[in-house]
Amino acid sequence: MKFCSNCGTAVDLRVPPGDTLPRHVCPACGSIHYLNPKMVVGALPEWEGRILLCRRAIEPRHGYWTLPAGFMENCETTAQAAARETLEEACARIEIGELYTLFDIPHISQVHIIYRARLLDVDFGPGEESLEVALFDEADIPWGDIAFRSVEQTLKHYYEDRRRGRWQFHVGTIPPPSGHSSPR
Amino acid sequence: MKFCSNCGTAVDLRVPPGDTLPRHVCPACGSIHYLNPKMVVGALPEWEGRILLCRRAIEPRHGYWTLPAGFMENCETTAQAAARETLEEACARIEIGELYTLFDIPHISQVHIIYRARLLDVDFGPGEESLEVALFDEADIPWGDIAFRSVEQTLKHYYEDRRRGRWQFHVGTIPPPSGHSSPR
Ligand SMILES: [Zn+2]
Ligand SMILES: [Zn+2]
Incomplete structure (x- = not known):
């Protein structure tokens, strides 16, 4: 994942507050995109x-x-x-x-x-x-x-x-x- | 899903060739984005x-x-x-x-x-x-x-x-x- 599927902005890879793993986080709309099996x-x-x-x-x-x-x-x-x-x-x-x-x-x-x-x-x-x-x-x-x-x-x-x-x-x-x- | 997570372009919702269900398809890079349980x-x-x-x-x-x-x-x-x-x-x-x-x-x-x-x-x-x-x-x-x-x-x-x-x-x-x- 490179771009936010909600708003199209390039995502960052970082650990959200309260989380333990790096996630794809959108700097524009704040969406956190999880990857699941x-x-x-x-x-x-x-x-x-x-x-x-x-x-x-x-x-x-x-x-x-x-x-x-x-x-x-x-x-x-x-x-x-x-x-x-x-x-x-x-x-x-x-x-x-x-x-x-x-x-x-x-x-x-x-x-x-x-x-x-x-x-x-x-x-x-x-x-x-x-x-x-x-x-x-x-x-x-x-x-x-x-x-x-x-x-x-x-x-x-x-x-x-x-x-x-x-x-x-x-x-x-x-x-x-x-x-x-x-x-x- | 509104935007392609691979290139950031707005996706279409249509049935890809050989498929039976509508999918989020990127008109720019051709990625098909499946949604799974x-x-x-x-x-x-x-x-x-x-x-x-x-x-x-x-x-x-x-x-x-x-x-x-x-x-x-x-x-x-x-x-x-x-x-x-x-x-x-x-x-x-x-x-x-x-x-x-x-x-x-x-x-x-x-x-x-x-x-x-x-x-x-x-x-x-x-x-x-x-x-x-x-x-x-x-x-x-x-x-x-x-x-x-x-x-x-x-x-x-x-x-x-x-x-x-x-x-x-x-x-x-x-x-x-x-x-x-x-x-x-
Ligand atoms: Zn976003
Ligand atoms: Zn694309």
Whole structure:
């Protein structure tokens, strides 16, 4: 942020009175502009034991596979965001199930959450942000080509929980990648 | 948002190519400015069966009681945010436990999450945003003077779960209030 979004004046970076961190403060209108983490919300859609994945047509991680997920919008719930992203990226309709995973990713100021979901039919296909969309059995999951670590860990939890027959909510933190420059 | 935070030019509100919603778009530098929901993160600190609450010294809901909670900052985890807010508002040190509740509040574009926590000592007191801080037994909880419905529902879940001896993660949605103008 370089300019005040309220009045267009160049902002200063300084600690406001009573605060502890430097903020973008407008010297003209006095607005304090806070930066907050963003939520990425997605779904893990199941169909007869198989999982729906999308191959990304956009950066970051073009060409890699992901669960349908994206930035939450204002005025929607997390469940609505998960269903909307699934419709946009995979043209697929789902019934939202349990909230399944939450990952803190502090080095990119994001929180990722994924819902379990049931695919309502198999009439799906790639949306504008996907190259292809497909259902995978566990043996066919492209583990080396998963776009994001939050998705990879969600899939691992899914197969572990399924094997032992007990489903639970999982919380984790994704540390900065070593030797990677693209956000995963 | 009225002006581009990147170059200071007045923004337009229009639907970018390939998008579905109107966004603040800069006619000069082409930046698209998205608005995203904010996360409010808090803790439910326990001490020998009692719960720590703070009475708010700031708006909204000045004078009402709340669990320590506030806007998550960039570059921190949700657990770090909960501990930081507890230190700032109640000068209290906690050990973070399980993630306990998540509430969607779409009419104010917020997601509230609360961790269970264990107070490490009783050396607490009001921070700058609190009038007073105290430990409450269930019988003394000021149910009519709780600041936010996400906090009220978290406390109700807590006592229900404690009574039946089974703790679980709770997800819910807070609808718009009827007849209230202040954000709850
Ligand atoms: Zn300004
Ligand atoms: Zn601009």
